[in-house]
Amino acid sequence: MNKLRRRFILAAMLSLFAVLTAIVAGMNILNYVGVVDSADQAIKMIIDNGGTFPDPMNNAITPGQTDPQKGTASLDGQTPPPKPEGGSSDISDGETPPPKPEGDAAGQSGNGISGNGEVPPELPTEDMSDISAEAPYETRYFTVYIKGEDVVGTHMDNIAAVSYDEALSYAKDILKEGKTSGFVDNTYRYKKCSYTSQDGSDGMIVFVDCNKRLEAFVSGVWISVIVSASGLLVVFLLVWFSSKLVFKPVWESEKKQKQFLTDASHELKTPLAIIEANTEVMEIESGETKWTKSTKHQVDRLSDLIAQMVDLTRLGEGETELSEIALSSIVSESIENYQAPAEVSSHPLDIHITKDLFIRANEKNIRRLIGLLMDNAIKYADPESAIKVNLIQRGKKVIFTVYNKAKGIKKGNNDILFERFYRADASRNSETGGSGIGLAVARSIVEGAKGKISAYSEEGDELMITVIFRVM
DSSP: OHHHHHHHHHHHHHHHHHHHHHHHHHHHHHHHHHHHHHHHHHHHHHHHTTSSOOOGGGGSOOTTOEETTTEEOOTTSSOOOOOOTTOOSSOTTSOOOOOOOSSOOTTOOGGGOOTTOOOOOOOOOOOOTTSOTTHHHHOOEEEEEEETTEEEEEEOTTOSSSOHHHHHHHHHHHHHHTOSEEEETTTEEEEEEEEEETTEEEEEEEEEEOHHHHHHHHHHHHHHHHHHHHHHHHHHHHHHHHHHHHHHHHHHHHHHHHHHHHHHHHHHHHHHHHHHHHHHHHHHHHOOOHHHHHHHHHHHHHHHHHHHHHHHHHHHTTOOOOEEEEHHHHHHHHHHTTHHHHHHTTOOEEEEEOSSOEEEEOHHHHHHHHHHHHHHHHHHSOTTOOEEEEEEEETTEEEEEEEEEOTTOOSEEOGGGGSTTOOOGGGGOTTTTOOSOHHHHHHHHHHHTTOEEEEEESSSSEEEEEEEEEBO
8 A cells, every 4th residue: 555655646746747847948948048039139230230239329319400390409408599690500619520530540440340441331220219228238249250261350349258369269160160150158149140242242240248148047947946846845745744644545445455354264264164074074974976076176265265365465464574595495496396286287397497596585475476376377378388487697686487378368568467356368267266366465475575576478378477586
């Protein structure tokens, strides 16, 4: 019953673990996709603007500019007075500002100009109406301009954590690998794009710093895992303690069943003993007849059934004492006792036993186990078919097998034969005396010795029962 309870707890916890794993994995995958998508959107805007982040303030109305809907704006929101004739529209004191220089000095990187003075082509400007005005200031990025496989310039105004040499190294690694997007140093999301300029096929690689977002993502992963693990532990404790209440009626029912089997076996022993004694008296007075012989046979069957019921109840209590035993010697001695019955039934024995194998078990129960398996093989083996018995060591395991041909055995797993009171069609023949308890007792003996037992048929109409123990 404790085994059934453990299986129930295991099934419940595995189901909960699978659900939580799916939820946590799905949630974190969506979060990661969001981080990547956000970075890709920023990269797209930078690429569309020629390598720099678009300025959302370009669309704002500054003092002195004319709004087609509202007119000219001023600092205080009032319409300024008309300009004097001949005055300047840009400088308040009427002086004309000096002209702007046509280009930056060599080596400066403003406006995406590289050290060699090349300027990337003008690309369509991204609509910034839906972009926060803070986006250009909170986004850390840098751009590397390329021509073929060579780096021709950089734009480094919007990042301080990356040096010029590091930017070149990142770009060269990307060009060498031939990738168009991904992450470098698990921090910078990049994308490579190409465009056509007057000088031929040029391109750029835009890098966006995702360090803070990735750190938040990793923190979210750890938090979700810790919360899920804590929830799993709490549910495990609840299921562990509540399962005692759930299985209490089952325990009581099993206890009553064991008590009934014990009482019934004791109650049946007395009338069976009387019937057997009366039959013997009748044989003394009148001689043996087919009726007295049949009565004694049925008494023997019932006595054997009662003994198996008692064994099943006793083994189910789990109070068997275990000790080191010489399994090889016990198997050899037990098999010798079945040489004669096997010959009478025309079942030659093919025996292979490895010497000096020791296990930890109860010797009396192991002898009982071997007897049950041999009885089963002799009773249900096909006429004149051999019974193969093997005892070998494989690694740290001792394997004991009993093989016989048997009609009606289905192909594949046949562990159902170890269920209580289960009988295959062949064992329902009254001549074999099958009760459906023998193999159930065998399983209880093996489990009591911390071993495993299984029944398998590779091709059908045959059966191999395998018992596995741990070697000492």
